Amino acid sequence: MTAPAVLTLSWEYPPVVEGGLARHVAGLSAGLVRRGTDVRVLTRGADAVPAHAEDDGVNVQRVQRASPPSGLDAFLTWVDELGDDLLAAGTAAAEDRRPDVVHGHDWLVAAPAAALADALGVPYVTTVHATEHGRHRGWVHEHPQSHVHGVEAEMIDRADAVLVCSSFMRRHVLDVFDPEPDDVAVVRNGIDPVAPVDPSDVRGLRRRLAPDGELLVLCAGRLVYEKGFQVALSAFDRVVRATGPAAPPARLVVAGSGPHEAELRAQAHALDLGDRVRFLGWTDDATLPALYRAADVCLVPSLYEPFGLVALEAMRGGCAVVAAATGGLREVVPEGTGVRVPPDDVRALAAALRRLLDDAALRSRLVQIGATHAARFSWDDAAARTLEVYARLGVRV
DSSP states (O other): OOOOEEEEEOSOBTTBOSSHHHHHHHHHHHHHHHTTOEEEEEEEOOTTSOSEEEETTEEEEEEOOOOOOSSHHHHHHHHHHHHHHHHHHHHHHHHHSOOSEEEEESGGGHHHHHHHHHHHTOOEEEEEOOOHHHHTTTOOSSTTHHHHHHHHHHHHHHOSEEEESSHHHHHHHHHHHOOOGGGEEEOOOOOOOOOOOOHHHHHHHHHHHSTTSOEEEEEESOOOGGGOHHHHHHHHHHHHHHOOTTSOOEEEEEEOOOTTHHHHHHHHHHTTOGGGEEEEESOOTTTHHHHHHHOSEEEEOOSSOSSOHHHHHHHHHTOEEEEEOOTTHHHHSOBTTBEEEOTTOHHHHHHHHHHHHHOHHHHHHHHHHHHHHHTTOOHHHHHHHHHHHHHHTTOOO
């Protein structure tokens, strides 16, 4: 029997990475290939990235487009233009192999994904990674948030099946958009096996980032307001100011890029944290495993979090985690696998950080428990669950 063919659309795919969505699409696609599925991903390219490639058995085709512009209105125009390019590429790709299902990831590719499914007469599946309603705490009544929210509503209404990454997101989508409950399925993010890390790379990172032997605190991810890095900076400042002579000194490293970076840098300057805080900028997937291993504590202080892949990656990488008890993070970091604090609570986050910095035995215990917990999340499981959804739509798998 011919393997089922999936045409996947995503606005990012490694090595073009904006956030966790790219890792989800790559991990899920590779998992589907391992289960005998023919997967073609249509995504955007960048300088020095091949227009066509095969990655873990996944056929990746990229349309060349400049990086997203700043400014929301300009970004919306860019999304429309990217959609036109993806639609043209998908139409051409279908002449080579007609897909059995079109799978779009988030609102940015909703228009071309739905158009392709309609033109080809095949099911349309969408994965909702986050929502504008969630990111802005329900304030979606004015442009441009109202535009994005409207696109998401149309996407969810049009899709034959809606996938989400956590039970929290399933409840959120049902409450906000009111789709048929049977149409919304949870497919948890997986995580790749622990990548080999050269101990010399870890030692080199520690020497560079904590040159005086300080403990190393890490924040990693896309620098946007809802990730709560501003809370982490304020909490770290409280720890620094309250540190007595017997407490171990620490430095904070922020790994990532995004539209909130300038505000975070200004906050660190206003707090007079100096070289105690270092912004690394965008950090590639080859460096992140060593960074998790080098760090002593990873802070995940999100205000809104559909899942919390960074927390899982940190656990897998050998780092103790302090996470906000919000959204999907409550499922990713259950009690006992890390330290949980209320979201947007500087005092609580500072107290939890100080506790871990002071207690090496607790850090070690959480590293062991967290690694065991993270190993339960698999892209093969995510692929199996996704194939079950495809099968319900009549796709032979």
